[in-house]
Amino acid sequence: MYVGRFVVVGPDVGAYRVSSRSFPNREITAREDALTVGPTADAPETDNPYVSYNCLRVVETPTGETAAFGNGSHVDPIAEKLELGYPARDALAESLLALDYEKDDYNTPRIAAMIGDAGEALIGTVRKDALLVETVEEPTLVATYEKDSPESFGLEADGAEAAASEVYDLEFEHAVCAAGVARTEDGFETAIENGD
């Protein structure tokens, strides 16, 4: 099954996977304050605005650290609103709605998730027909296609590296790269899985 990009999030661990038919030559790199999806050195040039973006950011909010992740440029306003102290629900809903679903051939939804340092976790998506933002108590998945409403998902990983490799290895077709994030006693740890 092809579900496109997806996030999984629970109170302690989260992950984001890029699956792609149209632009598989991509990788995640660690920048100073973000994990970024972008083309590999040998990738053909593209002007597709949805190919490169910060997919995961860890920010300081007025109440502690928070990790935000998703499938596009909405991750930045979500992170910035969380830094400003917006309630997590509002940061997700306002940013998803402001940027809205992608105006491509598939009306691709935007998906997002966050984990706060007290274990508060939320997931959200904006589709052509809906805006959904939910608090989650157990690992939950939402994808761009097919599984496009949040559903319970048995993520077993208990660390960032394990989460990135677990979602990368899932059976869903056209895996490209993945990021993982986990809450630890010393703040959030992140990890990247770019395959072989």
Ligand SMILES: NC(=O)c1ncn([C@@H]2O[C@H](COP(=O)(O)O)[C@@H](O)[C@H]2O)c1NC=O
């Ligand atoms: N975020 C991404 O990495 C991403 N990659 C591709 N897209 C969009 O999804 C469309 C379909 O891509 P694909 O056939 O690779 O699933 C692309 O034309 C593009 O508009 C993306 N946008 C949302 O998921």
